[in-house]
Amino acid sequence: MAGNKRPVALFRNLNAKIAALPMITTVLVVFIGCTLWTVVYSFTSSRALPMLNFVGFDQYTRLFGASRWAISIKNIAIYGCLSLVFSLVVGFVLAVLMDQKIRFENTFRTIFLYPFALSFIVTGLVWQWILNPLGIQKVVRDLGFESFNLSLLTDRNLVIYAILIAGLWQGTGLIMALMLAGLRNIDEEIWKAARVDGIPTWKTYVFIVIPMMRPVFATALVLIATGIVKLYDLVVAMTNGGPGISSEVPAKYVYDFMFGWANLGQGLAASTVMLATVLIILVPWMMLGGRPNKGKANG
Amino acid sequence: MRYHLIAALSASAAFAGASFAQAADLEVTHWWTSGGEAAAVKILAEEFNKLGGGDKWVDGAIGGSGNAARPIIVSRILGGNPMGATQLNHGRQAEELVQGGLMTDLTELAEKEGWASFIRPKSLLESCTFEGKLYCVPLNIHSWDWMWTNPDAYKQAGVEPPKNWEEFVAAAPKLKEKGIVPLATGDGWQVSGMFNVLTASLGGKDLYIKVNKDKDSEALRGPEFKKVIQALADARSMADPGYVGRSWNEATNMVMTGKAGGQIMGDWAQGEFTAAGKVAGKDYDCLPGLGDHPVVESGGDAIYFPKNKDPEVTKAQLKLASMLVSKQTQVAFNLAKGSMPIRGDIDMATASSCMKKGIEILKNPDNVIPSGDQLRAPDTQGQVESLMGEFFSNPDMSVDDMQERFAEIMESAH
Numbered sequence: 001m002a003g004n005k006r007p008v009a010l011f012r013n014l015n016a017k018i019a020a021l022p023m024i025t026t027v028l029v030v031f032i033g034c035t036l037w038t039v040v041y042s043f044t045s046s047r048a049l050p051m052l053n054f055v056g057f058d059q060y061t062r063l064f065g066a067s068r069w070a071i072s073i074k075n076i077a078i079y080g081c082l083s084l085v086f087s088l089v090v091g092f093v094l095a096v097l098m099d100q101k102i103r104f105e106n107t108f109r110t111i112f113l114y115p116f117a118l119s120f121i122v123t124g125l126v127w128q129w130i131l132n133p134l135g136i137q138k139v140v141r142d143l144g145f146e147s148f149n150l151s152l153l154t155d156r157n158l159v160i161y162a163i164l165i166a167g168l169w170q171g172t173g174l175i176m177a178l179m180l181a182g183l184r185n186i187d188e189e190i191w192k193a194a195r196v197d198g199i200p201t202w203k204t205y206v207f208i209v210i211p212m213m214r215p216v217f218a219t220a221l222v223l224i225a226t227g228i229v230k231l232y233d234l235v236v237a238m239t240n241g242g243p244g245i246s247s248e249v250p251a252k253y254v255y256d257f258m259f260g261w262a263n264l265g266q267g268l269a270a271s272t273v274m275l276a277t278v279l280i281i282l283v284p285w286m287m288l289g290g291r292p293n294k295g296k297a298n299g
Numbered sequence: 300m301r302y303h304l305i306a307a308l309s310a311s312a313a314f315a316g317a318s319f320a321q322a323a324d325l326e327v328t329h330w331w332t333s334g335g336e337a338a339a340v341k342i343l344a345e346e347f348n349k350l351g352g353g354d355k356w357v358d359g360a361i362g363g364s365g366n367a368a369r370p371i372i373v374s375r376i377l378g379g380n381p382m383g384a385t386q387l388n389h390g391r392q393a394e395e396l397v398q399g400g401l402m403t404d405l406t407e408l409a410e411k412e413g414w415a416s417f418i419r420p421k422s423l424l425e426s427c428t429f430e431g432k433l434y435c436v437p438l439n440i441h442s443w444d445w446m447w448t449n450p451d452a453y454k455q456a457g458v459e460p461p462k463n464w465e466e467f468v469a470a471a472p473k474l475k476e477k478g479i480v481p482l483a484t485g486d487g488w489q490v491s492g493m494f495n496v497l498t499a500s501l502g503g504k505d506l507y508i509k510v511n512k513d514k515d516s517e518a519l520r521g522p523e524f525k526k527v528i529q530a531l532a533d534a535r536s537m538a539d540p541g542y543v544g545r546s547w548n549e550a551t552n553m554v555m556t557g558k559a560g561g562q563i564m565g566d567w568a569q570g571e572f573t574a575a576g577k578v579a580g581k582d583y584d585c586l587p588g589l590g591d592h593p594v595v596e597s598g599g600d601a602i603y604f605p606k607n608k609d610p611e612v613t614k615a616q617l618k619l620a621s622m623l624v625s626k627q628t629q630v631a632f633n634l635a636k637g638s639m640p641i642r643g644d645i646d647m648a649t650a651s652s653c654m655k656k657g658i659e660i661l662k663n664p665d666n667v668i669p670s671g672d673q674l675r676a677p678d679t680q681g682q683v684e685s686l687m688g689e690f691f692s693n694p695d696m697s698v699d700d701m702q703e704r705f706a707e708i709m710e711s712a713h
Contacts, residue, residue, distance in 0.1 A: 047678065048373070048395035062711075067704075068685045133541060154540040156692045242486045243543040244692025245685050259370030261681030262395065 035275065042268035050264055059269035069270065072248045075160045079167070079249070080228040086168055087224045088217070091175030096205065098176070099183045109180070113173040120170065124237025127166035128153065153239060156246035163231075163238055163247060170234075171227060175220050182216030183209070229278055250274050322353025323611040325383035325619060327602075328375075330361050330368035331636075333548045335570020339636035346628050347619055354615040357383075364546075366488060376401055381605035383612055384619055388672045389426045389437055389601035396603075402434045403604040408617050409433045414624060417642040420667050422597050434603065436623045439638035441565050441599040442657060443670070444496050446586040447572070448561035449554050452479050456560075463590030464501060464530065467561060471537050474560045482537035483559035485545035491680070491687040493563045495671045497530045499596070500589040504668055507594075510709065511674045519706035528698045528705070534563075535691050543692075554583065563589070569637030569653055578651075585653040593660045598670020599638065679712040 045055045063069050094112060098105060115123065129135055137150040152162035186209055194204040210217075232251040235241060241248045250270060258267030325347070331340045337360075344356040359382060361368035369392065372385050376396055387393050396402055409415070409424075418424050418437065427435040446467070450460040453470060456477045461467040471481035484493060499507040502523055509518035518524055542550075551571045553559035562568065572583055579585060588594045602623055604616040622628055629640040634650060639657050647658060660666045671680065686708065690701045 047676070049377070049399055066682075066685075067689060071689075128544070151540060154543050240487065240544060242688065242692065244486065244688035244690070246689075246692055255370075256681060257678070259374060260366055261677045262373075262392075263678040263681070266678070 038268050038275075039272050042265060042272045044265050046264040046268075048262040048264065055265070059265045060273070062266065063269050063273065068245050068248055069250075069253055071245055072250045072253050075247060076228065076231065076249050078160050079164055079231060082161075082164055083167055083171075083228060084221075084224055086164075087172055087175050088220060090168065090172050091220065092179050092210075094172070094176040095179035095183055098180055109177065112176055115170045116174045118170065120233040121237045123166050123170045124234045127162070127169070128238050131162055154243055156243050159239055159243065159247040163234055166238060167227070167231070167234055171224070174223070178216055178220050178223075179213070182213040185216075186212060225281075229274065322355070323383070323609065323615040324355045324357050325612065325615045326357040326359045327384045327386075327619075328359035328361060328368070328372050328382045329386035330363065330365050331386070332360055332362055333546075333567075333571065334574040335635065335637060336567065338574060339570065339632050342631045342635055343623070343628065346622060346631070350618060350622060352618070354618060364488065376605045381607055383607065384602050384604050384616060386438075386600050387435070387603050388598060388670075389423065389435060391676050392672060393435070393603055394429075394676070396605075397429045397434045401606055403606050403613060403616055405433045405436065405604070405617070405620055406431075408620055412621060412624070417644050418624070419641070419643050420597050420661070420664060422667070422669060422673070423599070423641055426669075426673050427601060435601040436620045437641045438600045438602055438623055439629075439633050439636060440595070440597055440641060440661070441567060441638050441670075442587075442595040443492050443565040443598070444500055444588050444594050444596055445566055445568070445653075445657075446496075446561055446563050446589050447551065447554055447568050448584045448586065449557050449559070449582075450584055451582075452554075452557045452560045455479070455557070460584060461561070461586075461590070463586065464497075465591075467589075468530075468533050468537070470560070479557070480537075480539040480553065480559040481561070482534055483550040483553040483562040484534070484538050484542050485547055485550050486543055486688060486691070488684060489547055489550070489564070490691045491684045492565070492671070493534060494527075494531050494683075494687055495596075496563050496589065497534070498524075498527050499594050499668055500591050501530055502527050503592050504594055504665070507668055511671065512669070514709045514712060516706065516710060519709055520702065525698060525702055528702050531687075531690065531701075532698055535694065538691075566637050566639070566654070566657060569651065570635065571637075573635075573637060573651065579653045585656065587653075587656055587660055594666050594668050595639075595657060595660050596670040597667050598672050599641075676713060679708065682708045 041050050041052075042059055043054050043056065044051060045053050045058065098108060102108070118126075131150065131153045133151075133154075137148060140148040140150070152158050152165075190208060190212075191204070194208060199208075230251065231249050232255065235247055235249050235252055239247045241252060251274070254267045254271045254274070256267075257263045257270065327343075329340060331337060340358070340360070344358060347354070347356040361371055365388065369387070372382070372387070373396065375382060376385075381401070393402065414433075415424060423437040423440070424433065427433055427437060446464075448460060448467075452474065453460040456470070456473040456479060458470045458473045459466070461470055467481075474481045484490065495507075495511075498510060502510075506518060506523055506527075509515040510524060547564055547568070548571050550559070550562050551564060551568045554562045555572065555575055555577060569579075569585070572579070577583055602620070604620065607613060607616070624641065626642070626645045629642055630645055630647065633640045633654075634647075637651075637654065639654065639661060640647065643662075647654065650658070675683070683705070686701070686704055690696050
């Protein structure tokens with residue numbers, strides 16, 4: 001056959017390519033197609049039903065003029081930064097403590113990982129009860145501290161931290177488990193070598209172990225970051241955005257306008273801005289993140 | 300159980316044999332879940348099942364407030380999985396679903412039974428009408444413009460129970476001294492609803508219409524309207540911090556048990572008082588129009604019938620529609636729910652003194668104002684609700700700031 005000498009690139013690994021077709025179609029239609037649809041309709045004045053009457057940047061002007069959106073952005077920034085830092089730090093420290101060959105390690109691991117088995121809705125409700133004036137506050141007051149005041153949920157400046165606490169309680173266990181697996185993967189010989197060289201333990205962790213755990217940190221980072229962007233159900237269960245609009249988040253803005261208040265255009269504009277923000281952070285990170293893997297393959 | 304099943308089977312078989320028709324299960328979605336509401340919806344279900352023919356009421360209660368339920372209802376209809384019938388507030392919530400041809404046309408039935416001759420006020424049917432055709436059945440009239448007070452709470456604090464908003468504000472410090480919350484409320488729609496009541500009751504019907512319907516810039520930025528916003532600022536200082544996340548019936552319960560002095564809430568709160576066995580005039584007082592301007596809103600609940608493919612469902616829908624406006628259903632349902640009936644020709648002698656006050660006010664068309672749902676699209680409602688929430692939770696936000704931003708929202712409303 002003519003093609004025998006120079007097989008067409010398209011037909012190389014044909015089976016694998018056929019097997020990948022459904023996924024490729026899904027990506028093209030569902031992810032890229034729907035994303036394009038979202039962006040296009042964010043420039044229309046669609047209300048309950050999608051309609052193609054373009055209004056330019058009107059939806060975006062309104063979006064950036066809305067104080068509710070500004071509050072949502074501020075909240076997600078606070079929640080995002082703090083949840084990223086605390087999840088990684090607390091998760092890593094817990095994993096290190098757990099790695100000291102302690103007794104009952106299994107028990108502790110189970111306890112720390114358990115909250116992750118609960119949905120955000122349950123987490124939110126539990127913490128709402130705990131932080132409710134009849135929860136911790138009442139217990140401490142009954143112990144005799146009459147003036148004790150814990151108004152996290154009703155104080156509009158503090159409410160986002162209450163959500164942060166609940167979020168960390170739920171998610172840190174998983175990060176800890178990941179980190180622990182990473183620590184266990186470090187070769188025992190490296191520890192021995194470090195000890196022979198007389199390097200203090202903390203230095204070994206910071207300068208040797210952590211750089212070696214880079215892939216684990218990358219995984220943890222992705223998990224935490226998607227959790228931040230998705231933040232919705234925890235807020236709905238805990239405060240429903242209140243007091244007033246003090247604990248609103250972008251995902252809730254999108255949902256409320258699209259489904260609750262029948263303004264598709266406004267909701268889609270907000271979700272387009274969310275997508276753009278994620279891309280702005282993600283693209284440079286992926287470009288940077290690509291390099292070490294290549295380096296590894298070469299070395 | 301088994302006998303019931305056999306009986307039901309043989310009954311439906313007999314019926315099918317007689318008329319070659321099958322009975323339909325009619326799923327009805329609604330968000331009537333509090334004590335008084337659940338009692339009222341049970342009456343509807345029983346009445347419908349009693350009609351015979353084998354049609355069955357399948358209850359599709361959705362928990363949470365209307366804000367939680369509406370998205371579910373609307374997306375089911377849009378997604379091609381319509382229920383048999385659904386509650387919505389009459390007004391602009393279903394506007395686009397009707398435009399999209401997703402609702403069953405009830406015009407023929409309404410003309411045959413002469414609905415226009417007994418349903419009052421006229422605006423009820425008007426807000427169900429689109430391009431000359433009728434698409435929903437008004438079920439009741441719910442008026443927001445009420446304040447519910449507990450006279451005992453005021454006696455405890457050593458003041459006269461208030462007869463209007465001004466006295467209510469003046470008595471607040473005395474109540475606070477006794478550890479009683481002057482104003483019980485929740486957040487979200489409860490605050491924006493309260494603001495509408497303040498507009499109509501303190502500003503009067505003219506201001507209410509100018510602000511909400513005409514979206515008149517001068518009125519929106521004027522001194523009269525500023526007083527209304529000042530009243531909301533007063534309300535802000537009278538509420539307790541626990542209002543966050545509180546549902547309306549919890550707030551009503553605070554008034555009932557004397558933990559709070561009063562609550563501004565629609566007449567559905569009356570259903571809670573009735574369900575708890577409280578007597579109007581003795582255990583609680585009601586001030587229509589906050590005792591200042593007696594007005595009632597002509598909003599309320601309506602039942603919409605999304606188009607279904609199954610002709611049996613359509614038949615059952617029309618049967619339910621006809622039942623909902625019937626005299627018997629209107630009396631029983633509204634007594635349980637504490638709302639006012641949509642027809643003026645029925646005997647409401649057993650109603651409480653509060654409801655009779657409301658029916659009396661309703662007789663004069665000058666006292667009737669359109670509801671917020673009738674005047675504002677959900678999009679505007681949402682923006683207003685966000686703004687109210689921000690103002691109510693932030694004591695630093697000034698009245699002027701609020702007035703300016705409210706005016707901006709109304710001026711850009713479609």
